[in-house]
Amino acid sequence: MKRILEVVLELGIPEEFFIPYGWYVGKVKWNYYKEIQNNPSGKLILVSAMNPTPYGEGKTTTTIGLGDAIRRLSYRSFVCIREPSMGPVFGIKGGAVGGGKAKVVPEDIINLHFTGDIHAVTSAHNLLSALIDNHIYHGNELSIDVRQIFWKRCLDMNDRQLRFIVSGLGGRANGIPREDGFDITAASEVMAIISLSRNISELKERLGNIVIGINKNGMPVLCKDIGAQGSMSVVLKDAISPNLVQTLEGTPAFVHGGPFANIAHGANSLIATEMALKLSDYVITEAGFGVDLGAEKFFNIKCRLGNIKPSAVVIVVSVRALKFHGGIKKDLEGENIEAIKKGLPNLLHHVDVIRDVFKLPVVVALNRFPKDSEREIEYVLSELRDRNIRVAISEVYEKGGLGGIQLAQEVIKAIEEDKNEFSYLYDLNESYKDKIDKICKRVYGAREVIFSESAKEDLKRIESWGFVNLPVCMAKTQYSLSDNPKLLGRPEDFVINVQGVKISGGAGFLVVYTGNIMTMPGLPKVPSAYNMDLDENGNIIGLL
Structure with a gap:
């Protein structure tokens, strides 16, 4: 790894706008954007996917590897991804720094406490929780209906025991008894707010507009009615600034913001994306889950708010994902052209949504796994090319940026040659x-x-x-x-x-x-935490 100050120097960021967090991690201050807002903007590439499977398709790995590949083609590239939550790290999903030779580093720091952003979100969220109950305890001037308080508490850990609790027990001195619960920090509205706020004024305004519950007249009670937005913004003063790290190949990367992709918009922070666009030729970012959830929200929420026009979309697919959607749940490694054929319509639907609904250039990245047969690979390639769909094999896990050159070239060709008439799905004034x-x-x-x-x-x-x-x-x-x-x-x-x-x-x-969306996950029977330890020299082992 290069020292992070070397990365800062290469980007031309003045030292007064940079906060170092050790040798390899730092923050670029949020107000640096004012200094570069008149720079020309680079091209924004969104990495999405078909509907994911429990096995993972390699979307984050592809995002990072594509950034490295574009940099190998002598362009300035920048990777923008979300911060990992410690809950899944110790649960079953593991970390979120990519994989193989396509990673952001230092991975152990990024996957665990990092720069403290998620801790800050947790503290700001729970500060509001404490102030709500304190207000009720001291007379409840706002007449908050304690049976209709929406604002729970939060914790950056998978803990099903905390989904539903009763708090305030033990007599009058300990508060007013009421039903409560915990969400995981990534599901907190504060996390979504951090990811959509570009300056302190926006941050405070958004915090103030949080609906914490209903009063006894059936009207909403806001955070600003409690008077909590100022102190919450104090806790979040550093968390709003993007975190700067690098890939294994030295490509700069912002890892900032981590909103849930179900109940929120599931993308990295707007300020990080906007800053990266002013510092590079190509910005590669991802949105949570498939096109139906991640890309749709990325376009209609994040791009709309930032007035950003994407240049192209990459849809990540794997042979085993196609088999899974073709009805095969086991033996995904055995050759099965018929299952791929049955699963292909899922991918084609996502391609059609990008091309026909959002009117953007699209490239399919076929993420190659070791057990994929040549016949399976060729079948997928030919089926897509017969439909005039751009497709390229991605081998970034095994080969790093070198394994993404073909994909990078195809994406750049799509940006330069294909029609881009990007439009939102709906107008805001519609019902x-x-x-x-x-x-x-x-x-x-x-x-x-x-x-x-x-x-x-x-x-x-x-x-x-x-x-x-x-x-x-x-x-x-x-x-x-x-x-x-x-x-x-x-x-x-x-x-x-x-x-x-x-x-x-x-x-x-x-x-x-549209269903029961879990905002506080539980741990599996054998969580990843059991495999983690420190060796006698203090090095972390078993962190995936």
């Missing part, structure tokens, strides 16, 4: 039902959208509170285009069931629930 209908029918391919009575009441109440003309953030399973995780492939004639709607007033979007 919420129309926005939801467009997402479900045009992006997911649903036949119909059915709203439960409680969802209709939620919408009516939120609009009566004055929350109108906001983008929509769909909370749906990532494993299927439908709201049923068992409907794999390209389901047809299905219905999306909207079960509830909530307002994220600070983040600035409506969250629409």
